[in-house]
Amino acid sequence: MHKFSRERTSLACSVWEGALSSHFMTPFLTEPMLRYRDSFLAAIREFQSEGRHTDLNTAEMQQYFPRYLQYWRDRKQNPAPGLVAETTFWLIDGATFIGRLSLRHELNANLIRFGGHIGYEIRPTKRQAGYGKLILRLGLVQAQQRGLTRVLVTCDDTNVASARIIESNGGILENTLQIEGRLIATRRYWIAIQDAG
Ligand SMILES: CC(C)(COP(=O)(O)OP(=O)(O)OC[C@H]1O[C@@H](n2cnc3c(N)ncnc32)[C@H](O)[C@@H]1OP(=O)(O)O)[C@@H](O)C(=O)NCCC(=O)NCCS
Numbered sequence: 001m002h003k004f005s006r007e008r009t010s011l012a013c014s015v016w017e018g019a020l021s022s023h024f025m026t027p028f029l030t031e032p033m034l035r036y037r038d039s040f041l042a043a044i045r046e047f048q049s050e051g052r053h054t055d056l057n058t059a060e061m062q063q064y065f066p067r068y069l070q071y072w073r074d075r076k077q078n079p080a081p082g083l084v085a086e087t088t089f090w091l092i093d094g095a096t097f098i099g100r101l102s103l104r105h106e107l108n109a110n111l112i113r114f115g116g117h118i119g120y121e122i123r124p125t126k127r128q129a130g131y132g133k134l135i136l137r138l139g140l141v142q143a144q145q146r147g148l149t150r151v152l153v154t155c156d157d158t159n160v161a162s163a164r165i166i167e168s169n170g171g172i173l174e175n176t177l178q179i180e181g182r183l184i185a186t187r188r189y190w191i192a193i194q195d196a197g
Helices: 006-020 034-049 058-063 065-077 131-145 160-168
Strands: 028-030 086-093 096-104 118-122 150-156 172-177 186-192
Touching (some): 028 131, 034 058, 034 065, 034 086, 131 160
Antiparallel strands (some): 150 186
């Protein structure tokens, strides 16, 4: 069974620190903060150039950023009807926004099929450097602190990188579902964290 402990996490982080960057500080997760706004918005523009987050208006976000901070707080504390509470985390290295992780506090009928407890993305210019594996590892620590004993993580059957990230973090494939309305089948993995100390 997969064992996930604080010791293992800090060991992993010290390895990552050497492998990932020359920064003194280990990359870390934080909830969204004003101080990382410009780096976050630069990342959004990168995502947009590959067709993601095209609904976001970065100029407007720059101007009204506190509203967006409130939006993320509301998703955690006062979710809209039909949505489960979700905490947004940013992976920061030095002062640079690297990626986002969403931790759903529970599952609903949709999430249990597609989406799961944890979703993540790494900005295009920071990919293939190990940050994907790291963001999920750190997300599992957050899930553990929230009292979850196992988490569901899903990915497209064709998303080789995400499958490797999940499997390297102890994911056990339950099944691959063809979900109505989705062209690509969905892999559903469970990661056990009840052994965490
Ligand atoms: C999927 C994603 C998070 C991967 O992030 P990343 O920082 O590049 O991941 P890592 O550097 O930790 O790489 C993890 C593994 O995938 C491999 N990998 C990364 N990108 C790859 C690619 N494009 N093709 C094949 N393998 C790839 C890495 O080599 C590594 O393999 P290893 O186990 O041999 O070391 C990133 O590409 C992304 O944000 N994609 C868009 C959003 C998305 O798909 N999110 C996941 C939804 S489930």
